[in-house]
Amino acid sequence: MKKLRIGVIGCGSIAQHRHLPEYQINPNVELAAVCDINQERALEVAEKYGVLSYTDYNELIKSGEVDAVSVCTPNYLHAPITIAALDAGLHVLCEKPMATSKEEAEAMNAAAEKSGKVLMIGHNQRFVPSHQKARQLIQSGEIGRIYSFRTAFGHGGPEGWSVDGKESWFFEKEKAFVGAMGDLGVHKTDLLRYVLGEEIVEVGSFVETNAKEFADVDDNAVCVLKTESGIIGTLAASWAYVSKEDNSTIIYGEKAILRLEDDPINSLVVQYSNGEVVKYELGKIQSNDAGGQNNSHVIEHFVNAILLEQEPAVPGEEGMKSLEVILAALKSNETKQIVQVR
Structure with missing residues (x-):
């Protein structure tokens, strides 16, 4: 070939x-x-x-x-x-x-x-083993109805790993257009859409620049999201986590709670309502930390x-749907209203 x-x-x-x-x-x-x-x-x-x-x-x-x-x-x-x-x-x-x-x-x-x-x-994030396993468990009905979630992606900011440090384009609005929400938040909107198998239809958000005084883009954002079936949850994206990177997601279902990338050893922990706990050691998520796997x-x-x-x-259509949630979050912060994702 x-x-x-x-x-x-x-x-x-x-x-x-x-x-x-x-x-x-x-x-x-x-x-x-x-x-x-x-x-x-x-x-x-x-x-x-x-x-x-x-x-x-x-x-x-x-x-x-x-x-x-x-x-x-x-x-x-x-x-x-x-x-x-x-x-x-x-x-x-x-x-x-x-x-x-x-x-x-x-x-x-x-x-x-x-x-x-x-x-x-x-x-x-769609290729992380714990995320793929969680999607399978949800699709199979094993977890029952999903009620809520919380997901976070945060680290110390691009200056720690960008080739240009504090001079990086990541901090310039003209080049980056959006900060932590575009760098990290869009990963999480894509992950949620993938794992839950549903579209996000409404967004409320606070998007701030309060940790990097030299930046003219956001470095801390917290969003409340609602899916088409009525699942509600939060998404946090931050460049202000000065210690360990956080890339965790917790999904609260009718029959179990799924903890993804929340435990240093077990990348997926399933806590069933009957008290049973199943731990999956599926390999570390890729990250900028040396401990993460390198093949994305x-x-x-x-x-x-x-x-x-x-x-x-x-495909591009999927990328666009995940981007639209970020655009809705920016609009919500601007208008101080809940925004429908078109």
Whole structure:
């Protein structure tokens, strides 16, 4: 089988920690090129992987050297680069949040449909074993009706792991569009939609900047969410957790409580109403902590979708639905009202 030639656009932390190493270990992939507006960084990464180096994404897209690209740039560039790549007949794996507006997301999905190429969004929480097991338990009826949930994603902030530290684009509204809610909250809206198997229909939120005085995006957000069947719960996204990262979710059902990534050893703990407790040791969630697993499985799903001509695990439509919850949260904070997710 001919290997898939890949280009990675944007050579920051997510590319260096996830995309590039995961492409490199994939037997069906040939890493062909990288691109970054920072020429020094582009050259350094290109040299490390023995690939071509570009500073203009249009040149890479039109080079004929690649079949597919990963878009690992600041958020405001996700849509223009993705659309340009799809229009040029390339498959695209785009980092989350997929876009900065619903209109951008719709344009990306339209470009994917028109080109017939794969567009996948990098929502890796769907591939975490504890999350997949929880979804199965809920779908099988084992947990009974779901009443409530609480989910959190927090760490000390991007300055701890971004290649640019405090100077990172993550803190600039013009480039990031949204802070902790876009970096972490969108992962959790995607996770909830996946695990519960339902859409979120109403959102109320408080979205603040109170921990990073140098940032002009949010660093702490708490949302109340309601699903179509009436499940209610909370989502917290924060860049102000100065000690251990939190990436936990608890789901309260009729017959049991599910604790996901809440225990350091057992990634899923099921506490049944009759007092029985079942513990699953399914391997650690991927994280920026050294203890997390390093393979996010996003790359292999993207590559397989292309080679097997299948629907990607997280298509653009799914990325858009998860983004819409974040957009509703921002609107709720602005208007001080409960917002319907369109």
